[in-house]
Amino acid sequence: MKSLVKTVVLITGFSVLIRIFGFLFRIYLSRTLGAEALGLYQVAFSVFMVLMTIISSGLPFIISRMCASFRINGDKKKQGKLISSALILGVFESIAICGIVVLCQNLFKGLFTDEACVWILLALLPALVFSSVYSVFRGALWGQDNYFALCVSEFFEQIVRILVCVLILVPTASNLTKAVGVAWSLTIACAVSAIFVVLLYFIYGGSLSKPGSEYKELVKRSTPITGVRVAGSLAQPLIALIVPSRLIGAGYTSSQAMALYGVAVGMTMPLLFVPTTLIGSLSTALVPDISMALVKEDKNHIESRIRSSIIFTIFVSALAVPLFVGAGELIGEFLFGNPLSGTILAGSAWIMIPMGLNNITSSLLNSLGYEIKSCMNYFIGATIMFVLIWFLPSICGINSLFWGMGVCMCVTSGLNFLMLKRKTGIKLKIFKSICFLVLITVPCSAIVSFVATLCSIVMPSVVAIILSCMVGGVFFVLLCMVFNVVDVKGYLNQLVSKFKINKKVKKST
Helix, strand or coil, X not given: CCCHHHHHHHHHHHHHHHHHHHHHHHHHHHHHHCHHHHHHHHHXXXXXXXXHHHHHCHHHHHHHHHHHHHHHHCCHHHHHHHHHHHHHHHHHHHHHHHHHHHHCHHHHHHHCCCCHHHHHHHHHCHHHHHHHHHHHHHHHXXXXXXXXXXXXXXXXHHHHHHHHHHHHCCCCCCHHHHHHHHHHHHHHHHHHHHHHHHHHHHHCCCCCCCCCCHHHHHHHHHHHHHHHHHHHHCHHHHHHHHHHHHHHHCCCCHXXXXXXXXXXXXXXXXXXXXXXXXXXXXXXHHHHHHHHHHHHCCHHHHHHHHHHHHHHHHHHHHHHHHHHHHHHHHHHHHHHCCXXXXXXXXXXXXXXXXXXXXXXXXXXXXXXXXXXXXXXXXXXXXXHHHHHHHHCHHHHCCHXXXXXXXXXXXXXXXXXXXXXXXXXXXXXXXXXXXXXXHXXXXXXXXXXXXXXXXXXXXXXXXXXXXXXXXXXHHHHHHHHHHCCCCCHHHHHHHHHHHHHHHHHHHHHC
């Protein structure tokens, strides 16, 4: 079995590159489209993502788990049959969904607050067909632990999308034309990346076989996962419809409401998801790793993975909080030229801790085969979230979105903890660590804010941001070591020892 550390490092390295290019692309879009057009695109995109969930959730997840078990048994022919069946099933589903949306486009016109969102959604639809092909072969590479090919394909898609978007966007075009152009850039990128991942699959020795009875097995095992994930993903378009309408009800104009939503979701939210670069890498690596451990009935390995991944997640999420709280306003102004995005970022940075915990605990439950239980926990948290975003806009405006999300993640991650303890019998004993890490963020935030304010007087914004974040990060790690919250020194010693061992092995060979 490949080292989990090496896998996470590989995925994280590519994820960081993808995020960097993604951030640069997001900055370009925010400045080219403007807040209102970006808001229109985000509303249409949130609906598109629900449709994408149908294609890219259940099937690839089951494929990865089944391929992992086939690897243990050495049955390559079954894997070929599985991929062929999944490919036919996925393409059929995607074409059917596209047809339904086109026929029912008048229904969507009634749902959206702006009819322009329908044209953006229609431009995104062909991406579903290409993504169905991409998802199947991606699931196969995932199950084979071929993370290099997996990462390269995702990186390739991001680069293609950025290049196409820059080439087709016309600065003098209307907001609607620009937003539709962004949608077409995603569709074209999905087409190119689908071809690319198919080539990678065959280059790395993959094959296809005549499908047999695999259809029933795939439908039977993937339908529950797809169903619960689609139900969960419906939250995004509902939020996209509710928040602007409730802001209008609170006294904002339609243009102001859409602009606020564009700033919150298009500019602020991507920054809040920065810690998930590391957490998402770990989650991706855990699925086949724990699936194979389940087949081998290796309980000690499973317990070790659960405990270490949760502690790592808490540390990474808490580390990012003081950086955004203290330097958030400078970051928003520097990246997007929008002071409001920085103000919102500083006020909502706290949600990264429950967001990270929800991410990793949900992935652990899914890897253990408790997808439905995980989704039920999310539904409970989401119910509370919708109540808050319905009533709070008149009190705190767009910040109601982040309060709703934060409370939702707190409730969901708490329920996930209880479920993990009940199903695995593991005594996590991490409540004390969570409390200490939360408390440590307070003085660290003050230090980052002080350094950022002081440096911004005499230095460029980018220098002030870098210096304040570096000081805050070092101070955070030192406090963790002083109070023994996280054994940072122990982790570093492990990494150094592993590096030395690998170096000796390479020399001997």
